[in-house]
Amino acid sequence: MPGGLVALLDDVSVIARAAAASMDDISVAASKAGTKAAGVVIDDAAVTPSYVTGLSPKRELPIIWQITKGSLKNKLLILLPGALALSWFLPQAIIFILMLGGAYLSFEGAEKVMEKLEGEKHGKTLEDKIENPAKFEQQRINGAIRTDLILSAEIIAISLNEIATITDSFWVRAAALAAVGIAITVIVYGSVALIVKMDDVGLHLAEKPSALAQSVGRFLLAAMPKLLVALSFIGTIAMLWVGGGIIVHGTHEIGIDVLYNLAHGAEYWAQGVLPGAAGFAGWLAYATVSALIGLVLGAIIAFVLHKVVHMGHGFGKQAEAH
Structure with a gap:
């Protein structure tokens, strides 16, 4: 009996050590994946405040909470199971999904650049008179959740691609993806809530009798537009x-090395020019070339969608008229 108890305790200790090791694996995998997805996270945090701009200040936090819940559903109930199933049954498809998401991000970024240069907006604007505030608010929430789904898909795909290089364990991958999804959602929408309420905090402080509070309040009010x-x-x-x-x-993964050689060639050149800051110089050169590649690709996609397709629709309408 004592021997059986000792054996049982030994088994428990082995399980406990395995669980601790798994938690360590999850922590490492989640940390590495989150770092790789940082660029998309920045974009997510930058995009979201626009969905509550112009609405009643009283509705800003409830709207952000609705978007936050939608984001968690996107990540945990839709994207995480899909990503895990894909990694289990068709892992070779992940790189193509990543590239599709990369093309979409390039298109979105290039479209914003083109809007600035051309001085025009693509798609519908939200400057019309609001006839039904509740319906308008729900449309903004639905639009934000749709955008979040696309950005979250890219975050999950990037994270999964990174986690897959660390561990083969299905459960460690699942736990790491869930950890990344929850952490990123809390960080992004917590930051968004602080950003959109900054002007309210500034206004409140500016009305205080304290000179220091008024000074901080005026600073926040002045900083808010610049921050956005x-x-x-x-x-x-x-x-x-x-x-x-x-x-x-x-x-590069599918055997086409032209862009890869171009980006890494710029990285190695910058490291040679600035050996004292080789790491930063190389990263900056690689990121710059990557951004230019994204801009060119995105501009081509935007041109096709807004000019060629639009022109085709115009010809189609003319043909129908005749």
Whole structure:
């Protein structure tokens, strides 16, 4: 009996050590995956505030909470099971899904650049008079959740691709993906909530009798528009950098090395020019070339969608009229 108890305790200790090792694996995998997905996370945080801009301040936090819940459903109930099934049954398809997402991010980033240069907006604007506030609010929430689904799919795909290089365990992959999804959602939408309420905090402080509080309040009120502009700029750069980088890596994986050699050639050149800051110089050169590749690819896609397809629709309508 004592021997059986000792054996049982030994088995329990083995299981406990295995569980601890698995948690360590999950932590390492989640950390590495989250770092790789950072560019898309920045874009997600930069894009989301636009969905509550112009709405009642009282509705901002409830709307962000609705979007947060939708984001968690996207990641945990739709994308995570799909990604795990794909990695189990058809892992070779992951790289093509990544490249499709990279092309989409490149298109989104290039479209924003084109809008700035051309001074026009693509698609519908939200400047019309709001006839039904509740319906309008729900449309904004649904639009944000759809955008989140696309960005979350890219985050999950990037994370899975990274986690797959660390562990073959199905459960470790699942736990690491869930950890990445939850952590990123909390970080992104927590940050968004702080950003959109910054002006309210500033206004509140500006009305206080304390000179220090008033000074901080005025600073927050003045900083808010600049912060939103900076986030928009950073988000655009992040989309192009991440999108182009995914295309560079993906084409290399399928045996096409032109873009890969171009990006890494620039990286090695920059490291040689600035040996004292080789790491940063190489990263900056690689990221810049990746962003330019993303910009060119995205501009081609945008041109096809907005010019060629639109022209084809115009010819179709003329033919129907005749």
